[in-house]
Amino acid sequence: MAKDPGRVLIFDTTLRDGEQSPGASLNLEEKLAIAHQLARLGVDIIEAGFPFASQGDFKAVQRIADQVGGEDGPIICGLARASKSDIKACGEAISPAPRKRIHTFIATSDIHLKHKLRKSRSDVLQIVPEMVSYARSFSEDVEFSCEDAARSDPNFLYQIIQSAISSGASTINIPDTVGYTTPTEFGQLIAGINKNVPNIDEAVLSVHGHNDLGLAVANFLEAVKNGARQMECTVNGIGERAGNAALEELVMALHVRRRYFNTFLGKEMNSPTPLTAIRTEEITKTSRLVSNLTGMVVQPNKAIVGANAFAHESGIHQDGVLKNRLTYEIVDAKTVGLSDNRISLGKLSGRSAVRARLEDLGYDLTREDLNDAFARFKDLADRKREITDRDLEAIVSEQVMQPEARFQLKLVQVSCGTALKPTATVTIEDQEGQEQTTVALGTGPVDAVCKALKSLTNEQNELIEFSVKSVTEGIDALGEVTIRLRRNGQIFSGHSSDTDVVVASAQAYINALNRLVSSDQNFALHPQYDVVNGNL
Numbered sequence: 268m269a270k271d272p273g274r275v276l277i278f279d280t281t282l283r284d285g286e287q288s289p290g291a292s293l294n295l296e297e298k299l300a301i302a303h304q305l306a307r308l309g310v311d312i313i314e315a316g317f318p319f320a321s322q323g324d325f326k327a328v329q330r331i332a333d334q335v336g337g338e339d340g341p342i343i344c345g346l347a348r349a350s351k352s353d354i355k356a357c358g359e360a361i362s363p364a365p366r367k368r369i370h371t372f373i374a375t376s377d378i379h380l381k382h383k384l385r386k387s388r389s390d391v392l393q394i395v396p397e398m399v400s401y402a403r404s405f406s407e408d409v410e411f412s413c414e415d416a417a418r419s420d421p422n423f424l425y426q427i428i429q430s431a432i433s434s435g436a437s438t439i440n441i442p443d444t445v446g447y448t449t450p451t452e453f454g455q456l457i458a459g460i461n462k463n464v465p466n467i468d469e470a471v472l473s474v475h476g477h478n479d480l481g482l483a484v485a486n487f488l489e490a491v492k493n494g495a496r497q498m499e500c501t502v503n504g505i506g507e508r509a510g511n512a513a514l515e516e517l518v519m520a521l522h523v524r525r526r527y528f529n530t531f532l533g534k535e536m537n538s539p540t541p542l543t544a545i546r547t548e549e550i551t552k553t554s555r556l557v558s559n560l561t562g563m564v565v566q567p568n569k570a571i572v573g574a575n576a577f578a579h580e581s582g583i584h585q586d587g588v589l590k591n592r593l594t595y596e597i598v599d600a601k602t603v604g605l606s607d608n609r610i611s612l613g614k615l616s617g618r619s620a621v622r623a624r625l626e627d628l629g630y631d632l633t634r635e636d637l638n639d640a641f642a643r644f645k646d647l648a649d650r651k652r653e654i655t656d657r658d659l660e661a662i663v664s665e666q667v668m669q670p671e672a673r674f675q676l677k678l679v680q681v682s683c684g685t686a687l688k689p690t691a692t693v694t695i696e697d698q699e700g701q702e703q704t705t706v707a708l709g710t711g712p713v714d715a716v717c718k719a720l721k722s723l724t725n726e727q728n729e730l731i732e733f734s735v736k737s738v739t740e741g742i743d744a745l746g747e748v749t750i751r752l753r754r755n756g757q758i759f760s761g762h763s764s765d766t767d768v769v770v771a772s773a774q775a776y777i778n779a780l781n782r783l784v785s786s787d788q789n790f791a792l793h794p795q796y797d798v799v800n801g802n803l
């Protein structure tokens with residue numbers, strides 16, 4: 268990609284690093300829907316996954332490369348450890364994209380070298396040029412990352428970076444893998460690389476960082492001031508542990524404080540040219556799509572996309588905002604696409620109206636999925652007068668776009684109350700069409716339902732989280748339930764919504780179970796924790 272010192276490239280890794288969040292795994296259809304929305308949002312690069320991890324990951328990257336990347340669309344990138352087998356798989360998966368990139372990496376900090384890779388610095392110095400050159404045989408656009416760069420010896424980093432660029436890497440990424448650095452330190456690290464790597468002008472300098480100390484966004488902004496021109500981030504900041512730097516926060520910081528940042532990018536202070544290519548009006552929609560499909564709930568006070576980010580609750584603020592919104596607002600809600608929750612649909616709305624609204628929300632459904640969504644919409648419209656965007660998102664995000672489910676919920680019935688022991692009767696159907704029914708007692712109706720489902724499906728797991736929230740206001744609101752199950756250290760989430768929270772709970776449990784059983788058939792490697800053996 269041509270270097271433009273006045274622009275900051277947005278490299279979105281929601282589908283790779285974001286999907287590494289415990290319980291956030293996505294199926295192929297969901298990944299495609301997010302990738303299409305990222306393209307509409309205007310990200311420069313989509314990191315679509317880690318193709319060597321599993322057949323499922325390979326196929327997802329390949330489909331995204333085929334359907335989302337275009338001549339004018341985003342670059343489609345895949346991740347590969349610095350090993351021939353990873354790079355080959357990655358090269359093949361991204362090959363359908365007209366604009367493609369291989370992102371290969373190896374750790375450079377002494378702590379990772381000693382305990383994870385069991386390699387010396389000179390081993391790594393030998394591997395890097397070999398693997399970057401090999402990656403170049405599949406793609407002209409190669410990015411190289413020094414994993415755990417923020418804890419690496421800067422002099423060693425300079426050597427590695429120089430060698431990666433000489434071997435053909437056109438982007439050099441500096442990750443703060445464990446979220447350890449602070450803004451000033453990170454800015455100095457980037458300035459040091461710019462100053463001490465003789466061929467640095469031949470590459471775009473990128474940053475990647477985790478939020479363990481809540482500093483990821485601040486670190487990136489300081490890096491930009493010191494010459495970084497690509498930021499690797501995720502929607503809603505999802506990702507390993509405390510997550511990655513949040514795309515929406517970075518983009519809006521550069522947008523709202525453009526006059527402050529312009530000079531660091533060599534521009535006139537008042538230059539109106541945007542610093543990124545992001546269509547900010549797509550931010551809210553993208554955030555909701557990612558939250559709905561991953562089941563990663565956005566905290567209400569989250570900057571830019573939290574439910575309270577634009578709510579002016581206290582009386583004094585409301586008074587000020589009404590007189591002049593600049594008194595308490597630095598971002599106009601419309602800039603991030605937060606419209607006044609349009610009440611667009613109801614009992615009489617037809618299929619095409621529902622389809623158009625869903626498309627606008629980022630759900631490009633197949634005919635079958637649309638039929639399913641429309642049936643659910645009609646069912647809800649019988650029970651609820653006004654169907655909002657949030658309702659629509661809730662009804663499609665978990666039941667529609669799902670592959671063949673192993674278990675289907677057929678019936679759930681509970682009896683409970685002050686004088687009754689909560690009792691649930693549940694019927695499920697398996698893939699062969701066999702129905703099974705059981706009855707269970709519990710401490711409450713939801714507990715009874717979950718116990719019945721567990722005994723019917725006979726799948727070992729531990730329920731580690733149950734949460735319920737209402738999707739909109741009002742007594743007829745949908746209740747949205749999220750359930751997380753753990754098996755062998757892996758977490759699987761399921762969510763569902765219904766005006767009856769017991770039914771929503773039963774369906775959420777089944778959805779989590781279906782993810783759990785399908786993951787058994789699709790074992791995936793972790794790019795950072797699973798070390799490559801040989802084959803270099």
Ligand code: KIV
Pocket residue numbers: 284372412414415442443444445475477794795
């Ligand atoms: O956090 C990290 O270091 C990574 C690399 C693979 C870029 O995700």
Ligand code: ZN
Pocket residue numbers: 284442444475476477507
């Ligand atoms: Zn990362």
